[in-house]
Amino acid sequence: MNPVNYLYLAGLLFTIGATGVLIRRNAIVVFMCIELMLNACNLAFVTFSRLHGNLDGQVIAFFTMVVAAAEVVVGLAIIVSLFRTRHSASVDDASLMKL
C-alpha cells in the first residue's frame, strides 16, 4: 500500500468535518467537527513528515494540537457563556450580525 492513502483519508475526514460544520446547528457539535478537521490536518502533516523523512511535519502537528487545545478552551468558554445568556447552544440563534 502506498502511504499516500493516509492523505486520502485525511482529505476525506477534513471534508466530512467541514460539511458537519455547515450542517449542524449545535455549537458543540460544530466545534467537534472543527476538531475533526484539525485532526485530519494533523494526519496529513504526520504523513508529510514521513514523506520527507524529517520531523518538521510532526512539529507542526504538535503546534496544531497546542493551538487546538487553546482554541477549545476559549471556544467552550464562549459556548458556556452563550448558553448562560441565551439558554441555547444553537449557532443560528446568534444572528445579531444581520442588519
Next chain:
Amino acid sequence: MSAQLAAYTTSTGEAFQFWVLGTVAVIGALCTVFMKKAVHSALSLAGTMIVLAVFYLANGAYFLGVVQIVVYTGAIMMLFLFVVMLVGVTAADSLKETIKGQRWLALLCGVGFGVLLLAGIANASLKDFAGTGQANANGNVEGLAALIFTKYVFAFEITGALLISAAVGAMVLTHRERTERAKTQRELAEQRVREGKHLPPLPAPGVYARHNAVDIAGLLPDGSPSELTVSKTLRERGQIRDVSTEAINDLRALEQRSTERLERTPIEPETFKRPEEASK
C-alpha cells in the same frame, strides 16, 4: 523489506491496519456529524481520534501518537463531554434544516471540495516516501525536542503564551464577578414577601404526582403540570417530561367510573377544563 521498497510501500500489516482502522475512522467521523445527540457525537469523535493516534504511531510519530491519546482524547474530549453535560446530555438536536438551501449547498460544497482535494492529492504523484527511519534515529522524542527548542523555539514560546492567554481568556469569559454581598436567608425571605410570590419553598418534583423522577413536573390538583417543581437547569434545557395527559386521563377515567357507580349527573364540564383551554 529493502529501504528502496519502504520508500513507497508499506508492510502488509500496516496496509491491513489502515484499511480496517481507516474504515472505523470514517464511520466515526460520519457519526460525529450525523448523530442527533451531542454526547454520541463526542464519543464517535473520540473513537476517530484514537484511530488517528494509532495512525500516527504507524507513521513513526510516536510522541504525537501518545500525545494524541493523552491530551486530545483524554483531556480535550473530556472537556467536550463536560460541557455537553453542562449544557444538557439528553437534548437531542433536530436535524431539520432551518436555513433554506443550506443543506444542499453544504453537501454540494462538501462533495465538490472533497473531490477536488482528493483529485489534487492524486494529481501530486507522491511516490518517493523517505520514511522517518533516518529522522527517528536518535529517538522520536529527542528528534522533536531538538527541533522545538532550536528551530521552532520562538513558535514554541509563542504557543506557550497563547495557551496561557487562552486559559485566562476562558476564565474571563466564564467568570461572573459578584459585585454585591451575597444575600442572607433572611433578606431573601423578606424580598420574597415584598415581591409577593412563592412564600413557601418551591414544591418538590413529583409531590402531587405519581412519579418522583427529577425531570417530571409535579401535577396540580386539576392534573396540569407545575414547572416550578423541576429544577431551573432542567427547565432551561427543556428536559421536562410531561406526564399530565396520562394523569388527566386517569383522573377522567376515575371520574367516569365514580359517576357510573354513583349514577350522578355530570357537573358542568367547563369547570373541569384547564384554565388556558377555558380562555380560548
Next chain:
Amino acid sequence: MEKLIALLIAAPLLGAAVLLVGGRRLDRVGHWIGTLLSTASFVIGLLLFADLLGKNAEHRTLIQHLWTWIPVEGFQADVTFRLDQLSMTFVLLITGVGSLIHLYSVGYMEHDERRRRFFGYLNLFLAAMLLLVLADNYLLLYVGWEGVGLASYLLIGFWQHKPSAATAAKKAFLVNRVGDMGLSIAIMLMFTTFGSFAFGPVFGHVDGASQGKLTAIGLMLLLAACGKSAQVPLQSWLGDAMEGPTPVSALIHAATMVTAGVYLIVRSAAVFNAAPDAQLVVTVVGTVTLLFGAIVGCAKDDIKKALAGSTMSQIGYMVLAAGLGPIGYVFAIMHLVTHGFFKAGLFLGAGSVMHGMNDEVDMRKFGGLRKYMPVTFITFGLGYLAIIGFPGLSGFFSKDKIIEAAFAKGGTEGWILGGAALVGAAITAFYMTRVMLMTFFGEKRWQPDAEGHEPHPHESPAVMTIPMIVLAVGSVLGGAFFSIGDRFLKWLEPVTGHSEGHSPVSAGEVTIATMVCLVIGVGIAWAQYGRKPVPALAPRGSLLTRAARRDLLQDDFNHVVLVRGGEHLTRSLVYLDHSLVDGVVNGTAAGFGGLSGRLRRLQNGFARSYAVSMFGGAALLVAATLLMRAV
C-alpha cells in the same frame, strides 16, 4: 520728449486711482482734482504737439517703450506707446474736449452726492481712451478698448439706482463685448499670420500675407469697430446709453469713445488697403448705418436719443469714408474731429436744457426756450448749423469731402454710396432742424410734473456755459481752419496716406447737390414743426415712424432671438445638467444602491451561511490552483 507720452495716460489714471480709492475725504475737492489732472494731460498733449510740429513730417513719430508686458515663447507683447500724427490728433481731441466736459460736469453734477466718483470714472475713461490711441500694438490697444468699455459701463450706469440705467450699462458692455470678440480674433489672426501684432511688423508685412487672411482680419476689425462705434448690426446699445449723465453722452457717446472704431479702421489702413473685399463691407456698413441712424433720429422725441441717432449716423459717414481707402481716411478723421466739437457742443446744450428743465428729456414738453436760455440757444444753434453742413461751418467742410470721396470711389458703387450720403445729408438737416424747432422755437409746452413743480427754465452757470461756448467756436471755425490750405490733409498724410479719386462729378457739383439736400431737409422740417404747433403727445405716425421709434425693431429682434432664445437655452441646460449629466451619475449610484440592497440579503446573519460561502470559496481556490497546475 517721448518720455512725456506715459504722463499723458498717467495723469488721468492717477486721478482715477486717487478719486476712487480716496473715499469720502475727497468729496469736496474731488471734482477739481479730476479736472486738474485732465487739463494737465491736455497741457502735456499740447507740449508734445508743439514738439511734433517742430519736426519734419517724416520724423513725427515718437515711440516710448516702457516694459515688456507678456513675454512668452514666440509671443511678445510690450507696453509701448506710439505718438504719431494720428494719435496726436486724437490725444488733443480727447484731452481737450475731455477737459471741457470735466469743467462742465463740475456744474452739471453739482447736486449729485457721488460727484467724486463720477470724476473718478471720467478720469478712468480718459486714461483708457488715451491708452487706446497711443498703443503701439493691438493687444495694448485692446486693453484701452475694453478699458473705455468699462468706463462707459460705469458711467452709463452711474445712476444705477435706476434699473433702466443699470440695464443700459449692461447692454452696452455686452454688445461691445461681441465687438471685442472680433478684435481679439483679429489679433489672433495677426499672430498666426505675422507672428506679431505690433503695428510695425504687421503693417510692414502685409504684402506677404494671403488675401483670405487679410480679408478675415479686416472683417474682424470691422466687427470690433461696429461694436464700439455703434454701427449696424451692433448699434442697439447707443440709444439706451443715453441713460447716463449728459456729460458722459457728450464725451463718450458722441465725441470720443464711439469714434474709436473709426480710429481702428484708419489705424489699420495698411491691412484694409490690401483687402478690398473687407473695405467694401466697411463702406456698406457705414452707409447702412448713416441712413439707419438718421431715420431713427427723425422719430425720437427724447432729445438725447435723437442726438444719439445723429451720432450713429455721423459715425456712419466716418466709417464710410474710412472704407473708401486712401481717398477717405483723412476726411474720416477730419469729420471725426469736427463732429467731436459740434456733437459734444450739442449734447452739452441738451444737458443745459435738461438742467434747466428738471431733467426733462421729451422735446414735446420743451418749446420756446430761446428766450430763457440765450447762451445755450446760440451755442446749440451754432452746433446745429455745423452738423447740417451750413456753408462755412465745420460740418460743411468735412461732410462735403466725404460725399465727394464717396462719389470718387467710382463706378456704380460710387453712385450708390454718394447718393446714399446725399440722402443722409438731407435727413440730417431734417431731424436736426426738428430738434432745434421743437426745443427752442414755438410755444412753451411744459407742464407741472406729478408733484406740481413747474419747471423754471434758466440759463446754466458759467462753469457750464464756457465749455459750450468754446466748443461752439470750435464747431464754427474748425472746418475752415483744417481745410484752408489742406492743413489737416498734410498733417495726417504721412500716417494714413492719401490719394485723389477720380470723381465723376466735380467738387462744385457735389457742393451744390449737398446744398439742395440741405434746403429740402430744413424745408420739410420747418413745414412740419415750424409752421404748425407741435402736439404735446406724439401722433401715432406712419409705419416707418413707429418702427424708427423702436430703433427700427432691432431691439425687438434681439429680444426675441437672443434674449428669449438665450433664456430658453440656459434654462433647458440648467435642467439638463441636473437631470441628465447629474442624473446619469446619480442613477449609477442608485443602481449600485439597489444592487447592494439585493446583495445585502445574502448577509442573513447566520454564521453557517457565511461558512458555506467561505467553504465554497475554498473549493474554488483549490479548483483554481488545480487548473493553474494543469495548464
Next chain:
Amino acid sequence: MSFPLLTATAALPALGAVATAAVPAARRTAAKWLALLISLGTLALAITVLVRFDPGGARYQLTESHTWIRDFGVRYELGVDGIGVALIALTAVLIPFIILAGWHDADPLETGNRRWRPTQGFFALILAVEAMVLISFEATDVFLFYIFFEAMLIPMYFLIGGFGDRAHAQGEEAAATQRSYAAVKFLLYNLVGGLIMLAAVIGLYVVAGNFSLQQIAEARASGSLHMATSTERWLFLGFFFAFAVKAPLWPLHTWLPNAMQESTAPVAVLITAVVDKVGTFAMLRFCLGLFPEASRWATPVILVLALISIVYGALLAVGQRDIKRLVAYASISHFGFIILGIFAMTSQGQSGATLYMVNHGISTAALMLVAGFLISRRGSRLIADYGGVQKVAPVLAGTFLIGGLATLSLPGLAPFVSEFLVLVGTFTRYPVIGIIATLGIVLAALYTLVLYQRTMTGPVKPEVSTMPDLRVREVLVVAPLIVLLIFLGVYPKPVTNIVNPAVKHTMSDVQKKDPKPEVEAVK
C-alpha cells in the same frame, strides 16, 4: 546636505494643523491666530522657494530624495519646476486670506459655549489641506503624489460636510442634509477618479518598474523604456480621468456646484482656487510628462470637452439663481480654458494655462470671498434676495465688481493675460476651436454683469438697507488680492519668467513645436 526646504514648506502647515487642533476648546481665538501665523510662516517659506528657484537652472530644483518603500521602488522624491513654484506660491498666498476670511465661520452658534471645538477643527483642516496640496505640487514620485492627491479628500470632506453657511432658507436641518449630500458627492466623484488612477499608477509600476517621474521620463525619452501604444493610452486615460474629475472637466463637473454652494465661501475658494489646481497641474506634469504620445492621441477629444466646459459652464452660470453656484459654473468655464491651454500644445497655450491657474485662483478668491461677505450679511445665497447694495455698501460693491471684472477677464487685470494667451495658443493650432472659445468672453461678461446688476444696482431692497459695509478684516482680505490682480495684469513678467522654461521642457516632452506664422515678421 542642504536644508530640505520643500519638505519644510509642506511640513510646517502639517504640524500647524496638529498644533491648531490641540488648542484647548476655550482658547478659540488663540487657535485662529496660531493658524494664521502658521499660514504666514508657510508663505514665508514659499517665498524662499520662489527666491531660491533659478528659472534658468535645471528643470527640477531644490530636489530631495529618500528611499521610502524599498521593495516597491517608492521614493520620497520632491522637486519643483517653474509651474510647481508658481502654484506653491499661489497656495501659500491664498491660505492666509482664506483663514482670515473664515475668521468667524466656525464660531459657536451661541456665544460662551466653552466646549465648542469645531473652530479649531476648521482651521486645522484648512492647514492640513494646504500641507497636502503643497506636497502634491512638490512630489516627483508618482506614488507619493498619488497618496497626497487622495488624502486631500479627507480634510476636504469634513470641511464641506461639517461647515456650511450659517443661514439657510430651509432651516438648519435641510442645510445639514444638503451639506452632507454635497460632501458625499465630492468624495465619491474624487474617490472614483482616484481609484482609477491608482490602477493606472500600479500599471505604470508594472511597466516601468519604479515610480520616479524623472527616471521614467528619461527612460522613455532615451528609448530604454518602451511602452506599447495601447498600454500607454490606457495608463494615460487612468491618470487623466482622475485629474479631469478634480479639475473638473465636463461632464464630470457636477460635484463642484454642490460642493461650492454648500460650503462656506473660504472653503469654496479652497476647493476651486487651490485643490482643483492640483488636477490641472497634474495634467501638465504627469499626463504630458509620462505619456506624450497618448496625450497627443487624446488631444482632439479633450479639446472638445474643454470647449464644451467653457461654453456650457458659462451658459449654466447665466441660468443660476444662487450666487455661489454661479461662481462655481463660472469656474467650470475657466477650468475649460485651462485644460484647453494645456492640450493646445503650444508654448503660449501652456504658459497661459499655468498663468491662468494662478490668476483664476486669485480672481475667484476675490469674487467668492466678497460674495461670502455679502451672503453672511443677508443670510441668503439667492441673487433675487439682493438689490441696490451699491447704495448702502459701496466698498463691498466696488470690490465685488472688480472681482467680477477679473472673472470676465477685463484687460488690465491678471486673468486677461492668461485667457488671451490660452486663446492665442489654441488659435494658432486649432482656429475653429479658438474662435468658439472666444465666445466664452461674451458669455463671461453676461453672467458677471447680470449678477452685478441684480445684486448691486437698482432700488435698495428693504432687507439690505441696513447692510454694513466691509469691515477692516474683510478689507484686509480683499485689498491685497485686488492689488495682486492689478499687478499681475500689468506686469505678469515675474510669473511668466518662472513658467516659461518649464513650459519649454513640457513642449519638448510632448515633442511639439509651435506653428510658424504665415509671414515671418522681423522681430
